[in-house]
Amino acid sequence: MLPNRCLMCQQRILSRRQGICDVCLDASLYKAPICLGCGRQMSLSVAYCGQCLASNTLKVVAPCSYHDGAGHWVGQIKYQAQFAVIEVMVEALICRLYDLIAQGFIQMPQAIIAVPLHPKRLQQRGFNQAWLIARSVANKLQLPLLDNVLIRQVDTAPQAGLSGERRRKNMLGAFALTEKINWQRVAIVDDVVTTGTTVSEITRLLSQQYIDTQVWCLARAEAPGLN
Numbered sequence: 727m728l729p730n731r732c733l734m735c736q737q738r739i740l741s742r743r744q745g746i747c748d749v750c751l752d753a754s755l756y757k758a759p760i761c762l763g764c765g766r767q768m769s770l771s772v773a774y775c776g777q778c779l780a781s782n783t784l785k786v787v788a789p790c791s792y793h794d795g796a797g798h799w800v801g802q803i804k805y806q807a808q809f810a811v812i813e814v815m816v817e818a819l820i821c822r823l824y825d826l827i828a829q830g831f832i833q834m835p836q837a838i839i840a841v842p843l844h845p846k847r848l849q850q851r852g853f854n855q856a857w858l859i860a861r862s863v864a865n866k867l868q869l870p871l872l873d874n875v876l877i878r879q880v881d882t883a884p885q886a887g888l889s890g891e892r893r894r895k896n897m898l899g900a901f902a903l904t905e906k907i908n909w910q911r912v913a914i915v916d917d918v919v920t921t922g923t924t925v926s927e928i929t930r931l932l933s934q935q936y937i938d939t940q941v942w943c944l945a946r947a948e949a950p951g952l953n
């Protein structure tokens with residue numbers, strides 16, 4: 727058997743954990759309070775920054791920044807099929823979740839939905855990283871994972887490089903709900919949340935059925951200009 731080494735520091739991991747060692751994980755996790763809306767660091771432990779309190783309704787739960795240590799490896803789940811980091815980062819997400827619940831900022835959802843890939847993309851890649859993450863979280867929290875209730879009906883162009891307005895237009899009508907969802911609180915799961923345009927579009931769809939939606943991801947890429 728190959729020794730179990732940390733992807734980040736290359737040192738041997740002696741515990742059952744895979745992918746990232748305790749030291750590298752701890753160094754990557756958020757230390758300061760983070761705005762649930764935009765991901766901005768704040769000096770006070772409140773749910774939203776002043777700007778988001780006035781305008782933003784997204785609730786994003788993430789254990790770390792995409793730009794810090796482990797965040798890079800979250801990106802590699804998709805690009806390099808680097809599945810070893812899923813479990814360790816899901817555990818970090820769950821810690822963060824319980825912390826936010828304890829502070830009264832969010833409530834535990836009743837069901838989980840993974841951000842779907844368009845069938846063509848799924849066929850090309852062979853897996854949906856969001857679904858792999860969602861399945862792991864659902865197992866650990868013993869929550870139902872709702873499959874096939876949300877579909878991606880448009881194979882959207884990549885979002886990178888588009889302006890905010892173009893991103894929103896690009897996503898409009900990209901998703902559809904196939905049935906009525908009989909839950910009041912749902913968590914949408916993605917690997918990385920960047921500008922939040924994709925998850926905002928899904929949140930908008932669910933709000934039409936009066937469902938309170940939060941977004942869970944393993945790393946968050948804050949909008950440029952923040953931090």
Ligand SMILES: [Zn+2]
Nearest residue numbers: 732735747750
């Ligand atoms: Zn390490």
Ligand SMILES: [Zn+2]
Nearest residue numbers: 761764775778
């Ligand atoms: Zn904010």
